[in-house]
Amino acid sequence: MATAESTNPTAMSAAVARRAAAPGIQVAAPSRREFLYYIWGASMALLLGQTSAGLIWFAFPRFKEGEFGGTFAFNPEELPGVGAAPTSVPAGRFHVTRTSEGLRALYGVCTHLGCLPKWVPTNGRFECPCHGSKFQLSGDWIEGPAPRNLDLFIATVTYADGSTAETPADGGAIPLDPDQEITSIQIDTGARITGALH
Ligand code: FES
Known part of the structure; x- marks a missing residue:
């Protein structure tokens, strides 16, 4: 069943902060491997975005009718x-x-x-x-x-x-x-x- 913490980002952040502040509970920082995964994912998203933008640029005529170049x-x-x-x-x-x-x-x-x-x-x-x-x-x-x-x-x-x-x-x-x-x-x-x- 969904709790208020799992559906509300603000509630989730508050819960994480409470646990981090509680004695004996540690919030693990992302490992080096996870960090590299994030970087790789961001790079792939950027590359995909650039490729899509390039395809759209070439798919449409760059000059309008009646404009020099068209x-x-x-x-x-x-x-x-x-x-x-x-x-x-x-x-x-x-x-x-x-x-x-x-x-x-x-x-x-x-x-x-x-x-x-x-x-x-x-x-x-x-x-x-x-x-x-x-x-x-x-x-x-x-x-x-x-x-x-x-x-x-x-x-x-x-x-x-x-x-x-x-x-x-x-x-x-x-x-x-x-x-x-x-x-x-x-x-x-x-x-x-x-x-x-x-
Ligand atoms: S003769 Fe036309 S630019 Fe030189």
Whole structure:
């Protein structure tokens, strides 16, 4: 049967104190072996906690949609015409461009030292304000100290019939099907393809 001492921690502590104070009764201190068991148990609990926290961290996406590092929904109606000025998305740090080869999502950071090249309509190219590197609408290097083409983000185009097309793994454009209506364009700013060296 449960007593008040066995169910109430305060009563238990008081009882232990009374016994310790009673003549002839000794309360044994934890042995060295018990102490080591406690340390081992605490270490295992800590390790388990850290492992669980790590799994949770990797199980959930670290970036929200529409946040740099995550995926952006690009409005198909904002897709530029072939050869037209790119549509820039500053929050995602990319430019969507369209050439006769198709669509690219160019990372808007110079491959030299990280400045931000701007599209210069009068010259029809990206020009870096820092050291003068220049890039075509396709992101290909033209001149200047940048060692390679502009980097690309992986884009995914979805058509009305449910089919999709994605940026090739080795870079390049997504050829667009002129007979299909594009229903969505997703740009993954967490998936970057390094521009080719020139
Ligand atoms: S950072 Fe662009 S040319 Fe140097």
